[in-house]
Amino acid sequence: MDKQDIIDARKKAREGERIFYTSCPNNGCWDSACILKCHEKDGKLIAIEPDDSINAGMCREDVEWESIWRGMVQMRPCSMGHAWKEELYGETRLTHPMKRIGEKGPGKGYFVEIGWEEALDTIAEKMIEIKEKYGEFGIFHTQYGSFSKNGFPLAKWWPASFGFWGDHSTSGHTAGENFHLGFDLTKSMVSGASPALPGFEASDVFNSKLIIMWGMDPVVDWFGPTSYYMQLAHEYGCKTIVVDPRYTASCEVLADQWIPIRPGTDLAMLLAMAQVLFEEDLYDHDYVAEWVEPEGFKEWRAYCLGRGEDGIAKTPEWAEAICAVPAETIREFARLYGTTKPVHLQYFYSCAKRHLGEYSAAAAMLLQTMTGNLACPGGCQTGSALPTPGRIPTPFADFKQAPSDYTIPVLCNNNKLTETLACQKDYWEGRMSEEEFRHRIGAPTDDSPLPNIQMLIIENNYVNNHHDTNKRMEGFASTEFNWGFQWHKNQPSMEFCDIVLPSPVWQFEGMDQYMYGHQRFVSGPSGMRNYFVFSDAGCEYPGEVRSKEWVWTQIAKRLGVAEQYNPRMVDVEWEDWTAAQREIYKEAYEEWAEDKTGVLKRLGIDPKPWDEFVANPVVRIPIDTPYYPYKSCLEAGINPFQTESGKIEFVSSFVKKNDLTKTKWRGQFDPMPVWEPSYVEGDIATAAADGFYNPKASEYPLSLVTPVSVYRQHSSNDNNPLLREDCYRHGVWISGVDAKARGIKDGDVVRVYSETGEMELAAYVTNRMMPGTAAVHHGAWFQGGGKKTELNPYGMDMRGAPNILLDDVHLPNILGTLLTAGLVEVEKVADGDVEGYGPEAERSGMRGAATAIASREALGEKEAL
Structure with missing residues (x-):
């Protein structure tokens, strides 16, 4: 085959393909709305290219300085954006509704396929039952449970669920910003x-x-x-x-x-820097x-200079002994x-x-x-x-939802769901006082309602991604009935659903709204807001996967609120669903393009007709002066x-x-940043439970940090074969000094353990780590295939999900922060070349207990169970 034959063959293979554009602003990409140019053929995604909506055919580095300064640059996806095809068509993709047989939790039951009617009927019946037994705060919807709101989409017309105050990403900064x-x-x-x-x-x-x-x-x-x-x-x-x-x-x-x-x-180092700035x-x-x-200002200055109550100048020499950074x-x-x-x-x-x-x-x-x-x-x-x-007004698709005066109340802090599940039974059965319950969960006021969660609607990997995973899993298993949407059969959160529905990957499949209220006209919340992209309908839904908005509409019908929730789509058949959604977005764009207020003209935007727009669906204007x-x-x-x-x-x-x-903070705090909190008896060791100076560091001497990875958006893509092991080696990072002291060499299998859990994974010995420190990257999926103990009721984690090692204790300090650090110890288990360990075992996913899945046909007599 000569060169021309190869070219002709490639052209033939691409015949009949369609190009569409989308964006993947999953949480974890706070400031971006990257633009993906996608190729679809026969309903499937076959290729993803980077943004070519501007400066096409040019390297970004060759773009003139004026264009760079004014934000007229391509918005290219990262490695995860390019790897989505493997996520869509992975072997473990969940494509049918499933019902759990047996108890919730890894190793305690199995799933069977069911039809949509059975799934939806059961969910609606259980929602009505839970609400009647426990009230509207017996149901909690996990998606967007932050920023004093909750994402339960039917709440306006079928009141249920509640909101959280606080958030996850910036939670450690919230107190400082507020106070x-x-x-x-x-x-x-x-x-x-x-x-x-x-x-x-x-x-x-x-x-x-x-x-x-x-x-x-x-x-x-x-x-x-x-x-x-x-x-x-x-x-x-x-x-x-x-x-x-x-x-x-x-x-x-x-x-x-x-x-x-x-x-x-x-x-300590920040205080020492302040001391120098004041002194000089x-x-x-x-x-x-x-x-x-x-x-x-005078009071904090006196504290830093040693003229406050403690009389200690926070000099660089003082800080050096604490933080190990030389005073000079x-x-x-x-x-x-x-x-x-x-x-x-x-x-x-x-x-x-x-x-x-x-x-x-x-x-x-x-x-x-x-x-x-x-x-x-x-x-x-x-x-x-x-x-x-934002710099550009975006179109708004009006689905004509009915108005409502119901506001979902805020009941607790969003990083205290685990604690709520752990102690709510003690409160409702009289073994815990109301004051203590409010204290533990961060109730915003002393008269706000209190939750009794007996149904969790799980729309993400919510079990896996917060501190103290073992405690969290026990709480999720304790409720009467849970259901939700999941992507993969071995996703940890699926194990805690009684019914699980196959989730679409919304940036490629269908026309559902994006998270946090984004419609299909998407721009980032910060970073660069001089453009938006229309995320068009992409690939066909695989198997029995359905639009989430279709699912919620069917549930709304069973609850009697469909005409209020989705009146324009309530009578649309499933086969026509995506096309009907797209027509509403087309309507929104054309109304926007009319520019009745003249704002687009003033911005220099000349809207194209719809068909031309969707061929290159990016609207972008130059930045005059950047926002600070x-x-x-x-x-x-x-x-x-x-x-x-x-x-x-x-x-x-x-x-x-x-x-x-x-107050909602439910703890103590000093009016200014101090090294030793006034409410702690003794010294900071008593309070900083994850620090070198805490007494438990004698048993757990390594300070664990849990950085994110360029191959994960939180836990998205941990199951992606293109990203899992071939280009990313998941392990515990440990310095050469600490490894030598423990007899560990690079690639050895080690046990990493803390007060809250333990795991086995490979060691990555590197001098990129400061001695006394360890790191396990955030985002791995819990796989409890190891030995079960009192500490590990679902088995030792065999994948390396770091949240299993972190506690969720805040008191006596104020509540609010999602904790991402802790104290651990690492010990050698086996050489890295022992059979059953190493990259091949990790890649195959055989180490760790996978969810038991069974079809109705294969179950035979077991189906009656």
């Missing part, structure tokens, strides 16, 4: 009740003279344009410093300097005079920081989401304040740092800092005046 800056992410990003938006657009990093990535690894964990622009800024001469216990990919690619630090000791008078006097409440390094780093402006100091989620991490997160915000870098071009608010204003934190407020003369004083408060007046144990 010191007067900022509430829910009000700004979700409800729109506050105009204060503390995010930044990607190109604003070009205004920075110094970028500090504290616990941040944007090359890996900040998908989308922000990481790309940080790389460009570094190439153009912006100095970059990384503070992290690991030598990360961002250290290798971006850093001019890496400062390794003991995990959990960040606050390197803070921004003008900014402090304008924006900072003066008495609290801390002092010179502080001087560089204090004499450079503007500085983009991004104190990232990993450092804040641990015991007492709220203090260090607040300290980082105060450092940015005292240096005048909190709200300026090139600066960073260093908290949530997410929301920015609080820019919209400052330019409009609006004070963004809604504290009691109207200033940034280094000592929080709210904390000083309120007993936080009587």
Whole structure:
């Protein structure tokens, strides 16, 4: 076969294919709405290309500087975006409704296929039954259970479920933002009740003279344009410093300097930096005079300089003994920081989401304040740092849902679902006081209703992805009836469903809305908001997979609220479902394109006819000047800092005046960031249960961190064969020093254990880890194929899901933070070349108990069970 024959054969293979565009803004891609150019043939996805909606045929690196600065660049997907085909057509893909026979939990039952009518009838009957027995708060819908809302789609007309306060990603920063800056992410990003938006657009990093990535690894964990622009800024001469216990990919690619630090000791270093800035008078006097409440500033200054109650100056020498960073390094780093402006100091989620991490997160915000870098071009608010204003009004598809005055009440903190399930029975059966129950779950008020959850509607891998997985699984198994949508037969959360429905992969299959209220006209919530993409109908649903909106409509019919929930689609047959949804989106686009207000014309947008638009469905405008934190407020003369004083408060007046144990926080907190909390008897060791100085470190001497991976969006793609082992080696990272002391060599099978669980996985021995530290990447799926013990009721984890090693204890400190760190020990189990271990065993998925699946035909007499 010659060259032309090959070309002709490839052309023939592509005959009849269709190109459509979509986006995959799964949670984990906060600032991106990457654009995927997809090829479909015979109803199946056959290829994915990167964005070509602008600068087609050009390398991004060859785009002129003006276009880069103004955000006129391609929005290319990462490795996961390109790997979706293997996720869609994996051997373990769930394609039929299933019913569980036996108890919930791994190894305690099996599933049989059932029809849609049986599944939907049973679900509706159980929803009615649970609500009648336990009230509307006996049902909890796991999807979007944060930001003071809940995603149960029928609640407006069939009241049930409840909301959570708080969130997951930025939870460690929430207290600092609330108490010191007067900022509430829910009000700004979700409800729109506050105009204060503390995010930044990607190109604003070009205004920075110094970028500090504290616990941040944007090359890996900040998908989308922000990481790309940080790389460009570094190439153009912006100095970059990384503070992290690991030598990360961002250290290798971006850093001019890496400062390794003991995990959990960040606050000591931040206090020492503040001490240098105060002692050497390197803070921004003008900014402090304008924006900072003066008495609290004086009090924190006295604390840092050793003139407070404890009399200890928080010098670099003091901090060196705690965080293992040389005093000289801390002092010179502080001087560089204090004499450079503007500085983009991004104190990232990993450092804040641990015991007492709220203090260090607040300290980082105060450092940015005292240096005048909190709200300026090139600066960073260093908290949530997410929301920015949209630049283009997007079309809105009106499905004509009926109005409702019902508001889902908020009952507890979103990171306390595990605790709610663990202790609700004791409360309702009289073994726990109401005060204690409210205390444990973060009830927002003393008169808010209390939950008695007996049905969990599980729409994601919710069991797997939070701290203390063993305790969480026990709670999920304790309810009367659970159901939900899952993607794979071996997905951990499926084990806790009584009925499981096959979930579509919504960016490729059908026309359902995206998460967090996105319709099919998708833009990122921050990072770069000068464009949107229409995610068109893509591939056919495999097997018996159905649209989620179709499923909810069928349930709504059985509950008598379908005409209110989805009136325009209620009588549409399944075969016509996607086409009918698409027509409503077409209608929305054409109404938008009429531009009745003239806003599109003013923005320079000339809408194309629908058929031309869907051929290249991206609307993009150039950015004039990039958004920086609080820019919209400052330019409009609006004070963004809604504290009691109207200033940034280094000592929080709210904390000083309120007993936080009587508020939603349900714990104690000091009014300013301090190394030793006033409410802790003894020293910080008693409070920081995940730190080197806690007494239990004698038994669990390694400080575990759980970074994300470039191959996982939380736990999405852990089952993807293209990403699982061929290009990503999942294991416990351990330093050469710690490995040698334990007789461990690279590739050996080891046991990693803590107070809450244990696992077996391979060791990755590397000097990229600071001694005394271990890392297991977030996102692996629990596979309980190991020995069952009291500590591991579902078996030792044989895959390496790190949340099984982490506790969920907050008290006496305030509630709210999703914990991502802990103390562990590692010991050798076997050499890496022992049969049954190693890459082949992991790749095949044979190590670990898979869900028992049976068809009706194969069961025979067992079906009667």
